[in-house]
């Protein structure tokens with residue numbers, strides 16, 4: 541197990557949960573998936589059982605098995621494996637947090653309960669604190685995703701004084717476009733002790749300018765390499781190249797968003813790009829259409845984002 545004090549940095553892929561055609565979890569491809577992320581995408585951190593992983597659509601027993609398989613397969617290959625353990629039931633969340641600690645995960649993350657909701661910051665912190673306490677040796681991340689949870693308590697408010705309440709608090713995954721809120725999280729993180737991870741892939745460059753220390757997202761499964769090029773350009777202060785990379789990524793995401801983009805489509809794109817079968821999503825999601833996949837494939841080729849064999853450089857839309 542990696543040292544829990546090591547700061548989570550760079551890109552973190554929000555893993556897909558591979559499934560068979562009849563809707564069971566396909567554990568057999570997770571080993572290959574780890575190798576693909578590390579070798580082909582240069583991504584060495586993962587976020588398991590989150591939105592992209594359909595974590596909230598899995599049973600507790602499935603969540604435990606999925607977490608365990610990623611930790612096992614990632615050993616000596618990945619830097620960090622963070623397990624999302626959020627649930628509507630505090631008990632289930634605690635059980636998953638404790639399990640994550642037992643299997644040697646590097647951290648846990650929790651979304652706000654989204655059916656019966658916490659109505660203010662103090663109540664939300666009380667909930668998070670109870671979960672964090674079930675894994676007292678693991679770094680704890682709050683997963684802020686107000687558009688999906690409906691819990692709109694501002695992240696900067698939550699962060700204020702949080703370590704007094706949750707000693708294992710280690711950072712935030714910020715999946716929102718409110719850069720005022722995000723900027724104020726960075727601004728109050730004086731000692732730079734927290735990982736402030738941006739979660740809107742198509743706007744990551746703005747997140748970096750505002751001080752993000754890393755990023756968690758679904759597209760890093762297949763655009764990790766391209767996004768790493770953007771991070772490197774940003775590091776060397778080559779902002780015009782960084783912007784070119786961001787625009788390239790935006791062209792693709794904008795295209796698929798217009799067709800209708802979500803977890804189902806992420807599964808289809810990843811299957812196409814990696815060659816590893818991700819399978820269909822679980823209800824209430826529905827499998828992406830053949831038409832979507834064909835269109836996405838044509839776009840990836842015309843942008844020259846992925847060097848598909850046989851595709852020539854030099855078309856006008858190409859990114860590189």
Ligand SMILES: CC(=O)N[C@H](C=O)[C@@H](O)[C@H](O)[C@H](O)CO
Pocket residue numbers: 554591592715739740741742756757758759793
């Ligand atoms: C709602 C959602 O799933 N957000 C993901 C992570 O937070 C992102 O990685 C997006 O999938 C990505 O930014 C594309 O919109």
Ligand SMILES: CC(=O)C(=O)O
Pocket residue numbers: 554555587589590591592593713739756757758
């Ligand atoms: C994108 C992300 O972080 C998630 O799928 O949970």
